[in-house]
Amino acid sequence: MSAPGVQSRRPVLGWTIHDSLIIARSTITASFRIPEALFFQLIQPVIFVLLFAFVFGGAIPIPGAEPGSEGDPSLYREYLMPGIFGQTVAFAAAASTVGLAEAMQRGIIDRYRALPMSQPAVLIGNTFANALRQVLVLTVLSITGYIVGWRINDGIVNAILAYLLLLLFAYTVTWVGAYVGLSVPNTETANTAGLIWIFPLTFLSNAFVPITALPTWLQYFAAFNPISALVQATRELFGNPTGAPTDYWTLNNAALYTVISCVVIIAIFAPLAVRKYRTAARK
Amino acid sequence: MRRKESPGVTFVPVTEYAVQAEGLVKEFGDVKALNGIDLVVPRGKVVGLLGPNGSGKTTTVRILATLLKATSGSAQVNGFDVQRQADDVRRSIGLTGQYAAVDEFLTGRENLTMFGGLFHLEKNYVASRSDELLHKFDLADAADRPAKTYSGGMRRRLDLAASLIAKPGILFLDEPTTGLDPRSRIGLWDVISELVFEGTTVLLTTQYLDEADQLADDIVVIDQGQVIAHGTSSELKDQIGGDRIEITLDDEQSAARAIDALSGVVSGEPTTEGAQYSAPVAGGSSVLIDAVRALDARNVSVADIALRRPTLDDVFLAMTGHGAEDQQPERPEPSRRGRRGGR
Numbered sequence: 323m324s325a326p327g328v329q330s331r332r333p334v335l336g337w338t339i340h341d342s343l344i345i346a347r348s349t350i351t352a353s354f355r356i357p358e359a360l361f362f363q364l365i366q367p368v369i370f371v372l373l374f375a376f377v378f379g380g381a382i383p384i385p386g387a388e389p390g391s392e393g394d395p396s397l398y399r400e401y402l403m404p405g406i407f408g409q410t411v412a413f414a415a416a417a418s419t420v421g422l423a424e425a426m427q428r429g430i431i432d433r434y435r436a437l438p439m440s441q442p443a444v445l446i447g448n449t450f451a452n453a454l455r456q457v458l459v460l461t462v463l464s465i466t467g468y469i470v471g472w473r474i475n476d477g478i479v480n481a482i483l484a485y486l487l488l489l490l491f492a493y494t495v496t497w498v499g500a501y502v503g504l505s506v507p508n509t510e511t512a513n514t515a516g517l518i519w520i521f522p523l524t525f526l527s528n529a530f531v532p533i534t535a536l537p538t539w540l541q542y543f544a545a546f547n548p549i550s551a552l553v554q555a556t557r558e559l560f561g562n563p564t565g566a567p568t569d570y571w572t573l574n575n576a577a578l579y580t581v582i583s584c585v586v587i588i589a590i591f592a593p594l595a596v597r598k599y600r601t602a603a604r605k
Numbered sequence: 606m607r608r609k610e611s612p613g614v615t616f617v618p619v620t621e622y623a624v625q626a627e628g629l630v631k632e633f634g635d636v637k638a639l640n641g642i643d644l645v646v647p648r649g650k651v652v653g654l655l656g657p658n659g660s661g662k663t664t665t666v667r668i669l670a671t672l673l674k675a676t677s678g679s680a681q682v683n684g685f686d687v688q689r690q691a692d693d694v695r696r697s698i699g700l701t702g703q704y705a706a707v708d709e710f711l712t713g714r715e716n717l718t719m720f721g722g723l724f725h726l727e728k729n730y731v732a733s734r735s736d737e738l739l740h741k742f743d744l745a746d747a748a749d750r751p752a753k754t755y756s757g758g759m760r761r762r763l764d765l766a767a768s769l770i771a772k773p774g775i776l777f778l779d780e781p782t783t784g785l786d787p788r789s790r791i792g793l794w795d796v797i798s799e800l801v802f803e804g805t806t807v808l809l810t811t812q813y814l815d816e817a818d819q820l821a822d823d824i825v826v827i828d829q830g831q832v833i834a835h836g837t838s839s840e841l842k843d844q845i846g847g848d849r850i851e852i853t854l855d856d857e858q859s860a861a862r863a864i865d866a867l868s869g870v871v872s873g874e875p876t877t878e879g880a881q882y883s884a885p886v887a888g889g890s891s892v893l894i895d896a897v898r899a900l901d902a903r904n905v906s907v908a909d910i911a912l913r914r915p916t917l918d919d920v921f922l923a924m925t926g927h928g929a930e931d932q933q934p935e936r937p938e939p940s941r942r943g944r945r946g947g948r
Contacts (some may be wrong), residue, residue: 337725344722352710355751429706433767436670438695439723 338440345447346454349421353455363417364459367410368466374406374530375399375470382531384563396471401563403463403472404484404556405529408549410459411492412520415499417452419516422503431602442596449496456492460485475561484559487580491552494584495520501595504602528573529553532565545570548583555580620684623648623775623806624669629678631664631830638664640830641678646775646808646823651801653821654810655917661830662810663703666779669808670700683775696724699768703780705760706767709753713744713763716752717770724771731770738766742796758789765796776800778809782816794819814917824917828925842915845923848889850896852882853909866903870895886912 332340353360375398384401422445425431434444464472474481499516506512526543527533527550533541544550545568554576557564572579624646631639639661646652654662667673669682671691680687683697707716714735721731739748742762747755752763761781768776778797782790797820801807811817817824818838826834826841834841850871854863860877867875867884870892875884886892893912900907 340725341723344719348708348711348715348719351715352708355710428709429702429704430708432667432672432702433700433706433720434723435672436695436698436700437720437723438692438725 338443341440341443342447342450345444346451349448349451364462367406367463370406371466371470374402384565397563399471403467404553404560404562407463407488407556408529408553409524410463411456411488412495412524412549414452414456414492415495415520416516418449418496418499419503420512421448422500423506423509423512426602427509441600445500445595445599449493449500452496453489453493456489460488476559480559484556487555490584494587497588497591497595501591501598504595504598524549527553534566545572548580551576551579622646624682624808626680627678629668629680630676632676638830642832644825646806648806649804650822651807651809651820653817653824654827655817655824656827657812660827662827663779666777666810670698670777671695697773697775699773699776701765701768701778701781703783705764707752707763710751712749712751713739714748716763716767720767721770726771734770738769742766758785758792761785761793775806778807780810818917833924841920845915845920846885848886849883849913850886850892851911851913852907854880854882855906855908856880859905862903863905866899866905867896870899
């Protein structure tokens, strides 16, 4: 396809990485230029921690906990934090939705598409940057958790694995977010559409209450909800209470199911998003 | 070599035309946006694509810039096929759309660095080229401020700078001055004229007739997805007749005397309406002096007298039956709207 005389081009993958890094760096730089947005992105999970820890604290029993400790608020806080971690990384999707909808509305996507660059790089870079930003969010959240009594109880290696699992999940949902962002007609819709599916998904899980507390049909949904597996795996890796054991394979092999879910979701949504991007018209 | 991937001599196909399109058709569902557009842009020239909103200007540019696939027809840009050799086309062109397509949270310089990197240019080249463009477009003082602090004119200049980072030989400007205040508009015209002077080929879309008049060597008038006229500005004006003399008389009663007095000066049938007199003339501005003398000799007093060259608006009205700035309905309708009059 190249013109005669054009030699020694990088392999396609090389350019894709090169271009993705440029997009990722620009996306991260830009996000630090909007301190308000960054502030609210950080404050939202912190508010969740405080609300759940102090409002629901003792009201939600954790089945399977040591006798006598049931109803102890500090126990719920240990149980709660991985739930908040899971919920927070799920919201990383919204940043990609809004970011790409805005880029499209402002015509930047047109400019990218008229450049001789790797076209999937725009999406790879954007999703990567939004997932990477979760490092900062998770740091702030971990400190907040520590203050309210959450602890890492199972060693540093497992803790690092827990954080990596959370970041993998963040990266996965940003692809869903990217697809939504390229599909909505304008940024106003993106602001709503970017969030609307995440709320039920995070609440219909074991993030805040043990799934045994849910009606049976919802239990089934919650058990297969990748967020449940993510939260379960995170609880195990941090050495936090997990609630009573269940019969669901997905929760008994939580880390494995989380990784499988992430691979499947990316395998579905990345090609969908790239295809959407290639035909995207400025709206 | 500034292109990382081409350390050898960059191959430039020798074609007479920078842009060549034949029979471009684009359908969106059952709406035919383009109905067989033929277009050539000779190298080093500026061609203005002139038409009202919805006439297909932007669709044409988007096809040529590889952003849209034509339903049928073919197009080559810099000798490369827009569908089969999209990357080669993209390496040859700069595109500035109707909106300032820059990241508003990045500074001017960061924007240029980013686009230069995505063009796969070397860092050192991008740095010096950015400086050059920022100075040239009067953005040096604002180079390290986020683009969202820029005025509308500054953003457009940054947008144009971004499309020039790789020194493209061919530039597509899609309504580059839409929404700008008159001063910024003229500023942008100057910048574009300079680029053309340096040898850049430009395909410009506009709905402003004065813009096409000002910048374009050749004008292609399109309406409802079809080319309805083609030529230089003066050729198009000649098609609807030459200059006219227009006189506002002091009183309506002297109209008859004016017609009589000027019968030897004008070159065609005059029209009068109240105290307004209008007639075609030949021979340039000396006609004005002859007219004033003739009227003075017959004691016809005059409130205003002017030689009016036809504008492209007149061309448009004559060819389409509606003004260039009338809004077009999205779907072509058999009945034309009535004329709204001049600008």
